[in-house]
Amino acid sequence: MSAAPSLLAAIRVTEIWYLGLGAMLFTIGAVGVLVRRNPLVMFMCIELMLNAVNLTFVTFARSLDDVGGQVVVFFVLVVAAAEVVVGLGILVALLRRRPGATADDVAELKG
Amino acid sequence: MVDVVVFVLAGAAILCSAAGVVVAGNPVHSALSLVATLFGVAVLFVAQDAHFLAAVQIIVYAGAIVVLFLFVIMLLGVDKVESLETDPIAGQRPAAAVVGVVLLGASLLTLMLTGRDNHSPGIATGVHSVTGPLPDSPSGNLRTLARSLFTDYLYAFEITSILLVIAVVGAVVLARRTRKDEEVPQ
Numbered sequence: 046m047s048a049a050p051s052l053l054a055a056i057r058v059t060e061i062w063y064l065g066l067g068a069m070l071f072t073i074g075a076v077g078v079l080v081r082r083n084p085l086v087m088f089m090c091i092e093l094m095l096n097a098v099n100l101t102f103v104t105f106a107r108s109l110d111d112v113g114g115q116v117v118v119f120f121v122l123v124v125a126a127a128e129v130v131v132g133l134g135i136l137v138a139l140l141r142r143r144p145g146a147t148a149d150d151v152a153e154l155k156g
Numbered sequence: 157m158v159d160v161v162v163f164v165l166a167g168a169a170i171l172c173s174a175a176g177v178v179v180a181g182n183p184v185h186s187a188l189s190l191v192a193t194l195f196g197v198a199v200l201f202v203a204q205d206a207h208f209l210a211a212v213q214i215i216v217y218a219g220a221i222v223v224l225f226l227f228v229i230m231l232l233g234v235d236k237v238e239s240l241e242t243d244p245i246a247g248q249r250p251a252a253a254v255v256g257v258v259l260l261g262a263s264l265l266t267l268m269l270t271g272r273d274n275h276s277p278g279i280a281t282g283v284h285s286v287t288g289p290l291p292d293s294p295s296g297n298l299r300t301l302a303r304s305l306f307t308d309y310l311y312a313f314e315i316t317s318i319l320l321v322i323a324v325v326g327a328v329v330l331a332r333r334t335r336k337d338e339e340v341p342q
Contacts, residue, residue, distance in 0.1 A: 068263035077178035079252035127323035134330030
């Protein structure tokens with residue numbers, strides 16, 4: 046019984062753990078973009094990938110003592126917000142024209 | 157000890173809810189799973205002393221972006237459950253699985269090849285910063301971030317404000333209903 050807490054106390058969370066988690070999260074997002082056909086869910090999967098990259102940036106910012114990583118995450122957040130606004134605008138235009146559109150129907154928007 | 161528990165709990169929450177985003181048939185469920193993922197990532201931000209980014213993550217992502225997703229879902233009534241049983245394009249899912257395995261394998265292999273000692277530059281790490289360690293206290297960390305943002309990255313910061321204005325104008329133009337559209341029977 047006494048071995049388990051000391052073993053747990055000996056484990057330290059290093060940056061490899063965070064980077065591995067970021068890699069897994071990125072993979073889930075990428076597979077989601079490839080598999081799903083609902084454009085809204087594809088957007089959410091892109092957000093997953095952006096979050097994985099953000100996690101990686103913050104991890105490197107801490108392990109390399111460089112605040113530039115955190116600044117990049119800030120910019121990624123801003124650009125993600127802008128991207129979602131424009132992307133959802135396009136989706137509204139698409140779905141208004143054809144309800145239940147999938148990613149294959151984006152060609153509908155061609156002038 | 158505490159950091160291991162926090163990491164394991166937050167990591168499990170992140171991975172499970174990220175899988176939920178992908179496999180949920182209903183887009184509303186996907187959006188809610190996305191919120192859980194974002195909260196887990198915010199917890200890991202706090203665990204790595206990025207308190208400001210954790211707050212911004214909650215406010216901007218969970219507060220604004222996911223609400224925007226839900227608005228679009230509700231406005232357009234696209235919250236129908238999508239059947240995930242069938243594979244619409246033959247071979248799409250096996251191909252996606254192969255891509256996922258290759259992607260995960262490549263990134264984990266890169267991590268394995270990196271030295272465990274973070275002071276020696278490995279493949280996946282950069283060079284250690286010359287500016288010294290980041291301050292441990294939240295306020296000191298925030299001060300360092302703000303100073304960097306408003307000195308080194310000032311032009312980028314100003315350009316993002318222009319980007320946001322362009323995005324707002326673009327969204328208004330895209331979502332506007334013109335008179336010609338209204339004559340078309342919906």
